Amino acid sequence: MPELFLALSPQDWQAIQLTLKLCLYTTLILLLLGTPLAWWLSLSQSKLRTAIQAIVALPLVLPPTVLGFYLLLLLGPHGAVGSTLEQLGFTHLAFSFSGILIGSVIYSLPFTVQPLLESFRRMGPRPLEVAATLGASKLDQLFSVVLPLCRGGFIVAATLTFAHTLGEFGVILMLGGSIPGETQVLSVLIYDHTEAMNYAQAHQLSLGLLIAAFVVLFIVYGLNRRFERGTV
């Protein structure tokens, strides 16, 4: 088996690099977007909340192809977003890294929001009320109370988002195709190797992903256990 990994081609390395970049960017963007969204969901009494919650959870149940298809329509040269960008002198987003990054962000959204929402709910409103009566503004509360008290939730959210983006396939294939260095991530490359009957190459990448995914999930559940025991 070890000699298999030595046989990684430059194309394989490029895909690994691209995948890690996509995962990292997606995780960072989602933490920035998901935190206020989850906070709003945990506090809001608004009727809109149910709708937003359903939309956030959509990627869990929709086939990735459906999501990818609509994103392709939207971001492509004839889509609302794509054509606007073209008019402004940019290029449309189909078959580009930016395009699959947007796809990943939407696709992994529930994996960021759910753990955060859960940890915000576990914390409850009281620590925030206490902080407010002691003169802490909303932003201050976020940094001095929410982040430290919900650290576990943030770690789980970040890890799950990263891992879920690692395993993304359908959306990327629909929206990005398989352009080396641009949209050809590991999962897509494995598909390409298999299509081309390069089973050995497909195998070593698959095994690598399998182990990586296991390690990540192992860490997540380990952390979850620790946080459930109350050592947050």
Place this chain on the structure above:
Amino acid sequence: MAIPGTEHLHNPTTSSSWWQRLGWHANAKANNQARHSTPASNAPKSLRVALQLQRGAFSLELNNCLPLQGITALFGRSGCGKTTLLRAIAGLDRHAGAQVQFIDTVWQQGNTFLPVHQRRIGMVFQESSLLPHLSVKQNLLYGFNRLAKHIDVHLKPEQVTQLLELAPLLQQAPEQLSGGQRQRVALGRALLSQPQLLLLDEPLASLDQQSRGEILPFLQRIANTTGIPMLLVSHQLDDVVKLADHLVLMQHGRIHSQGPLQQQLLQPELAAIGAMSLLHAQSHGSKHHLLKLSIGQQQLQLPAPLPANTTSYSPTSYRLRIQARDVALSLKPISDSSVSNQLQVSISGFSPAPHPAETLVELELEGQPLQALLTTQSVERLGLQIGQRVFAQIKAVALD
């Protein structure tokens, strides 16, 4: 007299009077008076609240002024709206149409809504609310470190630590503390945010009897030494009578009545819970473990509180809580009885007691009201009448 801290709303550099009493600032008084020569500042300071809301079967409707002096208790059964009112005052809940005005500063009215963190309040919640990721010391300093630059610091960390005897706890984590200690830290934390108003939401409710005993004297001490006005929510009449100066009786989402505690205790609604009276007495020291007290011209003696209960703090005046059923009346002084505290009183009225066979006799003792619960038969047998002078034998007194 100026209410502590309130002048900062208009002039951040003025001083207030309560900390002068502590001797922390000697020269500020003249200053203070000069800045308060306007007629408005002589009017009694109050908190005006108007609130109207309907949530299913629960409704709350009030439009009242609450005094900002000493301890004001919001008393009523669970579910009568006390906590809802307190949260609206704090700004923790924003109810449409509500109005909150602190002295002459509008906290809420129409579209105006001063966010919680900008209201100069300190709040202590029912259950432990220490931030679990911070040590006791960090909790204490949480509000203190966030004070705006223009706010004068009247209560320094060392002073609060001393006042509430927190020194041994500073390095501990909140989960290592007992319930009573946690509430004490929460109280200190609230004080260090230099509040103009302390809001206490059943701070004793989650504590056992012993822990309550550890907190009560501190609440009294805070009221006496800092002069910060407090609103205390409670459904325990005992606690209210121990602490409050002013009692707001709430029923079914309305303010039924409010007034000085002594007078409020005569309300039939409170008598139904267990008629009692509150007497203010002056202390004249103790001898042979007997505390000598006077009420006007009259004397009484009671077992002195043991040192362990009072720490180093020995008050010059006491509150005496006397259950109406612990007061007996006689037409002449009785000499052959074990009851040693016998006071001359005059009858000021009669009212029906919750039990049909009993009558509440309202008495006046040196200008203070006292109630005695007698059987109606005894009242008739003795021929008691309004204006008559009689002798009250007091069988039991709780001392605060």
